[in-house]
Amino acid sequence: MSSTQIARHLSTHLSVIRNVTVIGGGSMGSGIAQVSAAAGNSVNLVDVSEDVLKKSKKSIETGLSRVGKKLFSGDTAKINDFVNSxxxxxxxxxxxxxxxxxxxxxxxxxxxxxxxxxxLFKSIDKEAPEKTIFATNTSSLSCHKIAEVLSRKDRFAGLHFFNPVQVMKLVEVISISDTSKSTHDLVFEWSKTLGKVPVNCRDTPGFIVNQLLVPNLVQAILMIERGDATARDVDTAMKLGAGYPMGPIELADYVGLDVIYFILQGWQKEFPNEPRYQIPETLKKLIEQKKLGVKTGEGFYQYKK
Known part of the structure; x- marks a missing residue:
């Protein structure tokens, strides 16, 4: 079947997304499953670990309860019905x-x-029906490279949600060169039904947000490394001088220093001569000391567990 025939077939047989499978029961996967179900979709949340799935269910119930309290002004019966349904x-x-x-x-x-x-995608490519669209929530990897193993490249896209998914409104929609217009339009419109604001981006490293954000965090770390300013002064300056809700060093600790390090490693491997992707020595040392930020109780700052 040609790409044109497939596009026509999809437009006839898949005009709306109702049945969603999310693979990965971590914070991102659980968040995507929660907002998808809250929007009326039937959802499969898949993880190989039963323990992870139990934690995912508890996390989703807690998240829905918070949403319910806002929607129903503390009406316990309506909140419970919303969560359970x-x-x-x-x-x-x-x-x-x-x-x-x-x-x-x-x-x-x-x-x-x-x-x-x-x-993962190779293992499910032949199992999913022809209509099924595949999407990756990658934040830093090339969507083109992820899709190399697929036979359905026209039905593949990037859907980059932001953590916490339940709160953050943005979804970056990434099309590769093979992505059909019908596929793009379906996932773009589906994102809106979740209460999100989708934006389009080419398959460029880090897409829009991380491409701009991560090098900015690196520069903030390098300023501290050079002794230009303290972490606290950098954060205060950017909050009061640039209107940031959170300073770059605070944000780095919140995101996870290991996450930033991992992203930089991947970009540095692909673009070894790009100075924006250099890894600060301070970041390396904190990783070695297992000081990863908020989640470990210490990064650039200390946090009470």
Missing amino acids: TVTRINFTPDIISSVKESDLVVEAIVENLDAKQK
Whole structure:
């Protein structure tokens, strides 16, 4: 079937996304599953670990309860009904293959590793029906490279949500050269049904936000490394002088220094001569000391656990 025939087939047989599979039960996957179910989709949340799935369910119930309190002004009965009815639309399962059999959309939210993502998509490519669109939630890897193993490149896109998914409004929609217009339009419009604001971006490193944000965080770290200013002064200056809600060093600790380090490593490998992607020695030392930011209780700052 030619790409034109496939596009016509999709426009006839898949005009709306209703059945969604999210693979990966971590914070991102759970968040995507929650907002998808809250928007009325039937959702499969898949993870190979039963323990992760139990934690995911608890996290989703807690998140929905917070949303319910805002929606229903503390009406306990309505809040409980909202939580229960939404959770019943989510199937928590370790069975990847069965989950994708009826899916309109499969969103991958596993570890940020190219080989792992390619292996996953290759394993489900022949199992999912022709109509199924595949999407990756990668924040730093090339969507083109992830899709290299697929036969359905025209039905592949990037859908980069932001953490916490339940709160952050933005979704970066990334099309590769093979992505059909019908695929792009479907995932773009579906993002809106979740209450998100989608933006388009080419498959460039880090897309829009991380391409601008990570080098900015690096420059802030380098300023401290050179002794130009303290971490606290850098953060205060950017909050009061540039209107940032959170200073760059505070943000680095919140995101996770290991996450920033991992992103930089990938970019440095692909673009070894690009100075924007240099890894500060201070960052390396903190990683070695396992001081990863808020999640470990210490990064550039100390936090009470």
